[in-house]
Amino acid sequence: MAMSQRATAILATRLIALIATLIAAVVMASSHEKGSIFGAISYEAKYSDTPAFKYFVIANVVVTIYGFLVLFLPSESQLWRLVLVFDLVLTMLLVSSISAALAIAQVGKKGNSHAGWLPVCNQIPKYCSQTTAALVAGFVGLVVYFLLVCYSIHRDLDPFLVRKN
C-alpha cells in the first residue's frame, strides 16, 4: 500500500472509532424513561442512577475528546509514540467501562434471585434497549481501538523488522 493510502485508511479507522465512542456516550447519556412498578409507584430511570453507567459515559466522553484531538496530528510528527501509549491506556479504560456497565445491565435485565434483586427491564423497556445500543456501540469502539493499538505498535516499533533502517 502506498503511504498516502495507508494514512487515509488509518484516518478512516480513527474516525470510525471516534464515531462509535461518541454514539455510545450520547445514547447512554440521553436514555431516560418514566416507568411504574406494579402500576402504583412511578419513577424515572436515568443513566445517572447507576455509577457504572456514569463511568461508562465519562470514559467514552474522554476517549471521544482524545480521538478528536488525535485526528489533527500530522502524520510525520514524533508524537505518534505518545499516541501509542495513550491508545493503550484508553483501550484499557474502555474495556473496564464496558465490563462495569455490562455487569450492572445484566442484573437489570435478569435480576439476581439470590440477592433478592428483581429485574427492572419489564417496566422500562425503552431505557433498556437504548442502554443495550449504547453498550454495543461502546464495544465496537473498543474493538477498533484495539486494532489501532496493534497497528501503532507495528508502525512505530517495527517488531517484524520490515524497514531497512
Add this chain to the structure above:
Amino acid sequence: MGRAEVVQKRQKAAIMALRVAALLATAAATIVMALNKETRTFVVGTVGTTPVTASVTAKFQHTPANVFFVIANAMASNHNLMMIGSDLFGLEFKGFKLPLVAVLDMLNAALLSAGVHGAAFMAQLAKNGNSHARWNEICDNFQGYCNRGGVAILAAYVGLLLTLGITVVSIVKLLKPKPKPQSQPLASEIEVP
C-alpha cells in the same frame, strides 16, 4: 559488556520481578474470590415454641461478574506463570515471538481490567444498593463475604497495575537499540596503495 547488554539485562530483571509480583497478586485474588462463601441462618418464624430457621448462602457463583473475575484472574496468573517458566527454562524470544509476547501482555491487561471492574461495580451495588431500582444492599447481612470480596478486588487491582507495568516493559523491549557511531580508523590501519 556493552551498553546494549546492560540495558537488556536490566529489562529482563525488571520484567521478571514484575511478573512474579503480578502472579502473586492475581493468584491471591483468584483464590480468595473462589473460596468466598458465607452462610447465615435467619429465624423466620416460630412453630409452637420451636423457632423455624432458614439458611441463606452467598456464593461467588451467584453473580456472573464475580465468575468472570475469577476466570480472568486465573487466566492472567496462568499467562504470567507461563512467561516466568519460559524465562527460567531459557526459551529465547526472538523474531516473531517478541511482539507476540507484547500483544499477549496487552491482552492480559485488557482482560484483567475488564474482570476487575465488573466485580468492583457489582461490589459497589451490593454495598450501597440502588434505591432507584429497589435493589437492597446485602453487605449488612453478609459482612464476611463482602470483606473477602473487597480484599480479592484490591489484590486484583494491584495485579492490574503491575500488569500495566509489564506491558510497558514488553513494548519497550521491542525498541531496537540505537546503533553506536562508527569510530574513525587508526592511522596505522590505512593501507597505502
